[in-house]
Amino acid sequence: MENRMVPEERMTAQACSGHLASVEDAIYVIGGKWKLKIIIVLQESGNIRFNELQRKVEGISARVLSNELKDLELNGFVKRVVHAEQTPVVVEYVSTDYSRTLKPVIGALAEWGKTHKIKIKEEMS
Template identity: 40%
Template sequence: MKKKAEDEKPYYIEKCPVIRALDILGGKWRLAIIWELSHYESIRYNELKRHLCGITNIMLTRSLQALEQHGLVERKEFCQIPPHVEYSITESCKALLPALEIINEWGKTRAELIKNQL
């Protein structure tokens, strides 16, 4: 039986680690979510949402689910009154943080260059 076209990934995604990583981390909010979670041991959903200005509930939920599916975010449910959920990054995700630090510094430098050009 033939696979559906949408199930098939292009050759370069399977062979190139950078493309594979960007496929996991891509999107407007995933890196921002990881960056924000990295500042806390764990954080509740609504608190995380307040730190991510402009994100919708659906986008935050979907992004967290995708990151959890890839093993980068851990979701912990607390069965108490009222019930709540906390999110944190996994050990696997912590290996990504040095790269995010470099991107953060690069972004600051670029912002300064643009500011000085005005």
């Protein structure tokens, strides 16, 4: 399975710089070991409580999950829903509409990851 690159038009230095800055901004917001995993679980699970989210994102500590959720909430990817009318108070997390704009990006990354894994396995054998 060989993918041949189709030559693309060369970018101007200014366009390239802008492109790199945009990619850097995106990676800053969703990069790291946990953020995309959390976003994916939230998109697939709907409303989910903290402990259940921690179980589904295997290997993450409560402290790291808490920090990542705060960061994702600040960037508009996660909404924290507090049900204060219940005793004890129930806190759930849900992905936002803005978070769901990442679905095509996540799908493309998943497809690329699958293709890359196959490529590496073929090269090793």
